[in-house]
Amino acid sequence: MIATPEGWILTIVPDAAAMSETAADRVAQVIRQKPDAAVSLPTGSTPLGMFDILVDRIAGGDLDPSRVELFLLDEYVGVAPEDPNSLTGWLRRALLDRVVVPITRVHPLPATASDLDAAAARFERELASCGGLDLTVLGLGPNGHIAYNEPGAEADSRTRALTLTPESIAQASAYWHGAVPIPRRAMTMGVGTLLEAEQIVLIVTGQAKASVLRRALEEPMSAEIPASWLRLAGPRLEVIADRAAASELDLARSARTGGSDEEDAP
Ligand code: PGA
Numbered sequence: 001m002i003a004t005p006e007g008w009i010l011t012i013v014p015d016a017a018a019m020s021e022t023a024a025d026r027v028a029q030v031i032r033q034k035p036d037a038a039v040s041l042p043t044g045s046t047p048l049g050m051f052d053i054l055v056d057r058i059a060g061g062d063l064d065p066s067r068v069e070l071f072l073l074d075e076y077v078g079v080a081p082e083d084p085n086s087l088t089g090w091l092r093r094a095l096l097d098r099v100v101v102p103i104t105r106v107h108p109l110p111a112t113a114s115d116l117d118a119a120a121a122r123f124e125r126e127l128a129s130c131g132g133l134d135l136t137v138l139g140l141g142p143n144g145h146i147a148y149n150e151p152g153a154e155a156d157s158r159t160r161a162l163t164l165t166p167e168s169i170a171q172a173s174a175y176w177h178g179a180v181p182i183p184r185r186a187m188t189m190g191v192g193t194l195l196e197a198e199q200i201v202l203i204v205t206g207q208a209k210a211s212v213l214r215r216a217l218e219e220p221m222s223a224e225i226p227a228s229w230l231r232l233a234g235p236r237l238e239v240i241a242d243r244a245a246a247s248e249l250d251l252a253r254s255a256r257t258g259g260s261d262e263e264d265a266p
Pocket of ligand 1: 042043044045046138140141147
């Protein structure tokens with residue numbers, strides 16, 4: 001673990017498997033401390049290993065998620081959870097349908113509402129009535145998005161519908177191997193909404209993310225890379241990156257030369 005000058009924590013682990021273990025530990029710790037914690041978990045490929053570990057820990061009786069309030073991060077506009085291109089459906093298949101102790105309190109984004117603004121405001125109130133997020137685990141988009149806060153998203157943005165970038169549509173299309181249409185608009189929790197979480201864990205793996213992770217963590221914070229705003233959370237943010245994703249970080253280099261306390265240090 002490296003405590004950065006901005007106060008947030010950088011944890012560099014050897015590989016994606018170690019990231020998954022470490023991130024699962026963070027989720028488990030929050031749920032053990034607060035069984036009715038409000039939590040959000042990401043979709044995408046990065047969290048799949050973490051989900052496998054959580055599924056195993058729940059099956060082994062180590063973790064009881066039955067009282068967790070699970071808030072979805074994002075959903076395509078006009079898409080219902082039962083639709084084949086739903087992110088809520090995706091999370092169901094990747095995690096919720098696999099756990100032996102069900103997570104019953106699931107809060108999807110109201111992306112099929114006729115008045116999206118009013119529905120987004122209701123979603124925010126629902127979250128507030130649970131006391132806000134105790135933990136949000138986030139993936140990092142190739143264009144720097146977090147949830148579906150695309151480039152241009154400001155630090156104080158709230159839950160809302162927005163237009164996706166062609167890059168994000170192509171990324172999403174690949175998840176379904178091009179077999180389902182990806183709507184051009186999505187509803188997402190806002191950056192400001194996420195920044196209010198008690199604990200924020202950004203999980204990043206692979207060389208392909210090295211450059212965008214460097215921009216998010218080591219360039220001035222800006223709406224161009226929405227993930228950069230997470231640094232405003234100071235010590236409430238932990239970035240868990242594998243060595244490949246962290247390979248372009250000066251912070252990682254200086255930790256190595258200045259006496260590292262990386263988790264994997266020899
Ligand atoms: P990925 O997506 O995990 O599939 O790389 C991350 C994201 O866009 O949040």
